[in-house]
Amino acid sequence: MASKPDETRDGVDLTNLDQPLFDGADARKRDLVDYLDAVHERIVPELRERPLSVVRIRPGQPKFMQKNVPKYTPDWVKTVQVWAEASKREVSYALCDDRRTLLWFANQRAVEYHPTLMRADRWDRVTHLVLDLDPPEGETFSMAVQAALLVRQALTDCGLSGAVKTSGAKGVHVIVPIVDTVSIEDAAAATRAIAARAEKIDPSVATTAYIKDDRHGKVFVDSTRSGGATVVAAYSPRVRPGTTVSFPVGWDDLESVTPRDFTVRTAPALLGDRDPWAEQLPAPQEIPEDVLLEGRAIPVARVAAMHEGKRRKRAREAEEQKRAD
Structure with a gap:
């Protein structure tokens, strides 16, 4: 009972x-x-x-x-x-x-x-872009804040705006509402472009490197939350x-x-x-064409990291074989 x-x-x-x-x-x-x-x-x-x-x-x-x-x-x-x-x-x-x-x-x-970033009745569209600022292990929240401010500057420079919240963990989320005419692929491309622009503003603070060993103590500007992802x-x-x-x-x-x-x-x-x-939260926004063009030319981080990981593995194996010979 x-x-x-x-x-x-x-x-x-x-x-x-x-x-x-x-x-x-x-x-x-x-x-x-x-x-x-x-x-x-x-x-x-x-x-x-x-x-x-x-x-x-x-x-x-x-x-x-x-x-x-x-x-x-x-x-x-x-x-x-x-x-x-x-x-x-x-x-x-x-x-x-x-x-x-x-x-x-x-x-x-x-x-x-x-x-999810999309609604149940519209699986072909996301309603917002997400930039997740993730400080390195052991670092302070203030580092994530500095990276978030770089994202804000990158957004402002291309005529966009976003809202910011703590992640509740150690990072910061910047959310950018977008209009429903943007495809999932273009939303992902725009997120990559904004992340890359934030990194360029101050590469001593922010990085878009997906592989942890390549971040060198910088804040990861994660642009991979798109499509069926959640936040x-x-x-x-x-x-x-x-x-x-x-x-x-x-x-x-x-x-x-x-x-x-x-x-x-x-x-x-x-x-x-x-x-x-x-x-x-700002009203849904159009994404400028130059942002889309830039983002389309940037490889998807997970895919690029997978290929780079395989390349590094082959290089290590070749070096080990060379030493064995």
Whole structure:
């Protein structure tokens, strides 16, 4: 017999609310539920009609990413079937379109929310470009901030604008809404071009090198989030010490914050009645032709890295064979 719920909200039974969320969370499951409920009017628009992957964590177990909804998912949770080429199967993704679904996910200990860049009804278009600023291991958030400012300058120079948020981990995300006439391929090309332009502004800070050994302590301007990729939503918690949140920050405030400023405990009071992400996101923009032309000429990072890795392996093997001879 199922245990009696601690409480019920919007028809969702909530259980074990006083359990610790995870080691180092400085939060209980109740804090997660309360936070997501408090921000549901802000985060649900970021998730609505987008196939959703979530990061869950069960007591005493490592975190895991869930794409396929479990068999016990209530029938009122909307889903969409998506063919996964890598695994050669259909994946049933949830669509978190309302408060009730969000609360159900929270009760499942879903901490992180990663929607796709495209909507379920328009698989041939992404709605925004994503530039992910990832500082090197052991470096500070301030390095990612400096790289984000380079991205902002690159955007300004080509007549575009974007909004910025902490990733909730150690990096920064710059989001650039685009019009729906841009193909997936051109959106990816534009992202590569903007990343390359940011790197050129100050190559001592930023790099587009996909292979880690080639970054030499610089911030990686990751331009590979395109097509069917996901990015953690604004306002999503993270499975990080303190249960930090991916939080919108004004460009002028970016240098004066740290990721630990924004947690499930502190974020609601900082937000008040505002929705800074909705306020800061620019309207969808046309991508200038020169940006598209430049990006089309830049190889896809993962493909280029794969070929370079194979080339280096052959070179090492040849050198080893030479020494053996």
